[in-house]
Amino acid sequence: MAEKKLIGVDLGGTTIKFAILTNNGEVQQRWSIDTNILDDGAHIVPDIIDSINHHLKLYQMTADQFAGIGMGSPGSVDLKAGTVIGAFNLNWKTLQYVKRDIEAGTGMAFTIDNDANVAALGERWKGAGENEDEVAFITLGTGVGGGLISNGQLIHGIAGSGGEIGHMTAQPGGYLCTCGKHGCLETIASATGIVRVARDMAEEYSGDSQLKRSLDDGDEISAKIVFDLAKVNDPLAIMVVDRVTNYLGISLANVANLLNPAYIVIGGGVSAAGDFLLQRVTKVFKENVFPNVRETTQVRLATLGNEAGVIGAAWLAKNVMASK
Known part of the structure; x- marks a missing residue:
C-alpha cells in the first residue's frame, strides 16, 4: 500500500502557497494564489478549500490518498481548536474556525500552527536544521x-x-x-x-x-x-x-x-x-x-527560502496526525 501524501499550506498576507509532498517531505507539486483579504478576510478559507479541491481534480487525486493538510498562519493560533484570531494582515480581527471549515470542505484531516513555528519545522526537517x-x-x-x-x-x-x-x-x-x-x-x-x-x-x-x-x-x-x-x-x-x-x-x-x-x-x-x-x-x-x-x-x-512554510506545514500534517 502506497504511503499517504501530505498537503502543506503557507498562508501569507499577499499570497497563499500550496504544495503536495511525499511522506518523506519531497515536494511533488507547488502552486500559489493571491490572498483576498477583502470583507474581513472572509474569502481566504473558501479560496483555500477551492484551490485544494481544484488541484486534486487536476492531478486526478482523491482525499483518501492524503494523511492530511497542515498550515502555517499569522496571528494567534489555538492548536487544539484549530482557530485563528488577530491576524491583522489578513483582516482576521474575529475568531476564524479554520480547521472546522477546511476539514468540512476538503474531507481531509487538518492541523495548524503559527507561521514562524511552521517555517522553523520546515528548516529543521529538510533545511539547515539537518x-x-x-x-x-x-x-x-x-x-x-x-x-x-x-x-x-x-x-x-x-x-x-x-x-x-x-x-x-x-x-x-x-x-x-x-x-x-x-x-x-x-x-x-x-x-x-x-x-x-x-x-x-x-x-x-x-x-x-x-x-x-x-x-x-x-x-x-x-x-x-x-x-x-x-x-x-x-x-x-x-x-x-x-x-x-x-x-x-x-x-x-x-x-x-x-x-x-x-x-x-x-x-x-x-x-x-x-x-x-x-x-x-x-x-x-x-x-x-x-x-x-x-x-x-x-x-x-x-536554505529552503520560500518552501520552508509548505514543508513545515507538511511535517505538521504528518506528525500531528500520527500522534492521534
Whole structure:
C-alpha cells in the first residue's frame, strides 16, 4: 500500500502557497494564489478549500490518498481548536474556525500552527536544521519571528507565545514596538527596523556616504540597499549594519545560552545578505555566549527560502496526525 501524501499550506498576507509532498517531505507539486483579504478576510478559507479541491481534480487525486493538510498562519493560533484570531494582515480581527471549515470542505484531516513555528519545522526537517532535535529559528522580514524546537517538538509555552524572539528586549528603552513595549529586537533587526536605524544614524552622521546622501535626498531605502552599500564599504551603511548585527548577535547568544540548540537558523528576507550578515552576527554571538555553547551551537543561514512554510506545514500534517 502506497504511503499517504501530505498537503502543506503557507498562508501569507499577499499570497497563499500550496504544495503536495511525499511522506518523506519531497515536494511533488507547488502552486500559489493571491490572498483576498477583502470583507474581513472572509474569502481566504473558501479560496483555500477551492484551490485544494481544484488541484486534486487536476492531478486526478482523491482525499483518501492524503494523511492530511497542515498550515502555517499569522496571528494567534489555538492548536487544539484549530482557530485563528488577530491576524491583522489578513483582516482576521474575529475568531476564524479554520480547521472546522477546511476539514468540512476538503474531507481531509487538518492541523495548524503559527507561521514562524511552521517555517522553523520546515528548516529543521529538510533545511539547515539537518533534522536535529534541538533547533532555534529566527526569521528577519517585515517583522522578526521565531520558532524554537526542543526534543524534536515546538515550544509553544502556556499561551502559544513560546519562541517570540522578535519581542526579546534588545535595547531597553529603545524604539516603540507594535506590541506596545520598547526596544524589541524586531524594532532593530527587521527590514523596517534596519531602515529606521539608518535614518536615525544618518541624522547624526556628517561624513561622506552614499546612504547619507540618499536619505538626505528623501530617496526610498530598504534593508537590502543598506546591506548592499555596506558591502562596498559605505561608512554609514557599515555603522548601521554593525549596530544591527550587534543587537542581533547578543539576542541570539541569549537564546543559545537558554537552549543550547545544535543550530540557530536565520531566515527571512534580510538573510539574503548572506555571509556578510552571518559573519558579523556570528562574531558578536561568540563573544557573548557561554563557552560550552560556543563550541556546540552553530549559527547558520536558512536554505529552503520560500518552501520552508509548505514543508513545515507538511511535517505538521504528518506528525500531528500520527500522534492521534
